Amino acid sequence: MLSKKVTCKSHGQESSYFIGWQEYEKNPYDPRANPSGIIQLGLAENQVCFDKMESWIRKNQENNWxxxxxxxxxxxxxxxxxxxxxxxxxxxxxxxxxxxxxxxxxxxxxxxxxxxxxxxxxxxxxxxxxxxxxxxxxxxxxxxxxxxxxxxxxxxxxxxxxxxxxxxxxxxxxxxxxxxxxxxxxxxxxxxxxxxxxxxxxxxxxxxxxxxxxxxxxxxxxxxxxxxxxxxxxxxxxxxxxxxxxxxxxxxxxxxxxxxxxxxxxxxxxxxxxxxxxxxxxxxxxxxxxxxxxxxxxxxxxxxxxxxxxxxxxxxxxxFLRRYAAENRRRLKRRRAALAAGLGRSGVRCLSSNAGLFCWVDLRRVLPAATFEAEMDLWKKMIYEYGVNVSPGSSCHCTEPGWFRVCFANTSEETMLLAVDRIRALVEDNHDFLMGIN
CATH class of the missing domain: 3.40.640.10 (Type I PLP-dependent aspartate aminotransferase-like (Major domain))
Incomplete structure (x- = not known):
């Protein structure tokens, strides 16, 4: 016999947010070992200035710590x-x-x-x-x-x-x-x-x-x-x-x-x-x-x-902190701009933002219908067919289908831009499909 806490469903593990992580871990992208794997843009992690932190550690290690x-x-x-x-x-x-x-x-x-x-x-x-x-x-x-x-x-x-x-x-x-x-x-x-x-x-x-x-x-x-x-x-x-x-x-x-x-x-x-x-x-x-x-x-x-x-x-x-903070802001701003510009080339817009490690991306026009079922179908296609994990708006309790959280700071800029190309391919392929049925 187990407690009710063990068997209850309120943890949220069944959310697409967590499922996306699980799918990524089964098939993670690697530029050499697994170039067709899933790129993780569903993780709000800040690695843009990790080199600065590592440099501080190297320079400040002391034998007498x-x-x-x-x-x-x-x-x-x-x-x-x-x-x-x-x-x-x-x-x-x-x-x-x-x-x-x-x-x-x-x-x-x-x-x-x-x-x-x-x-x-x-x-x-x-x-x-x-x-x-x-x-x-x-x-x-x-x-x-x-x-x-x-x-x-x-x-x-x-x-x-x-x-x-x-x-x-x-x-x-x-x-x-x-x-x-x-x-x-x-x-x-x-x-x-x-x-x-x-x-x-x-x-x-x-x-x-x-x-x-x-x-x-x-x-x-x-x-x-x-x-x-x-x-x-x-x-x-x-x-x-x-x-x-x-x-x-x-x-x-x-x-x-x-x-x-x-x-x-x-x-x-x-x-x-x-x-x-x-x-x-x-x-x-x-x-x-x-x-x-x-x-x-x-x-x-x-x-x-x-x-x-x-x-x-x-x-x-x-x-060090002053220099780190200034460089962190500069790199985050540049990374956000690169993501928004890349998606913008396919007519995809991001909500205007000034903080965080992610963009709130509007893919409503790509949905065949304004429903959460259509949003989930698009998200599954993004993971399984195009190899990118992001967070569907429904996992964030958004009331409007078609919004997605896309993280930009948890991987290299090169990998992020590859993910952008994959998302653009999804958008353009879906646009061609929708044009064909209208």
Missing amino acids: FGTVGASSFRDLALFQDYHGLPQYKYEVAKYMSEIRQKRVIIDSDNLVLTAGATAANEILMFCLAGPGDAFLIPTPYYPGLDRDLRWRTGVEIIPVQTSSENGFRITGRALEDAADVARKLGLKVKGLFLTNPSNPLGTTLSEDELDLIIKFSSGAGIHIVSDEIYAGTVFDSPRFVSTLEAVARASPGGDSAIWRRVHVVSSLSKDLGLPGFRLGLIYSRNAAVVDAATKMSSFGLISSQSQFLLSRILADSR
């Missing part, structure tokens, strides 16, 4: 078990978060909780803020993994806040109210609003008007705001990134109003520094009870002391 001076000793690191984290790492990551936000908000390390990645951070916050019978509102389209992260083990329900391509998928007051009404009709208590800013999968930053609307709505309803800002360091074009913390500071400059105790930010070093394997997540909150409870829960998934030690050294190198 694990010497006997202070916290650098091997013994201290090997025996360190305090789930509050290494003080030096917390200091450096708080400073880094402040700099990414252009010091418009100063992050206090005492309000940080360290977690093994943003996935753990998001789940811990759900355990702290809600439970079975409660709901969080989430604007669509959203990252498919949130179905797993937020509700699988917590029992919290997700209620979509529907957005539309008519206004560039921007959040409206009417959409927020409609989502709250849906929750009430289902007998659910709305405990909060969950945001990704910058957006995954849109690659856009929330406008100041949207943030003001969100704060006003949340304050009026007395609910929490969880702002997942793991892509804050990937903003490569205007408009600039405005953190939810900055927007709240503008709305409540005293810093002591109730809204401050209901705003919680999730971040990590996975996307901007390209280090997902180190599992470097965190929660920032000015709610002492949340920080206390989340710190205790983090003991189920700690960041290794060795990872914290290494990253404290990298983050302390301000000169």
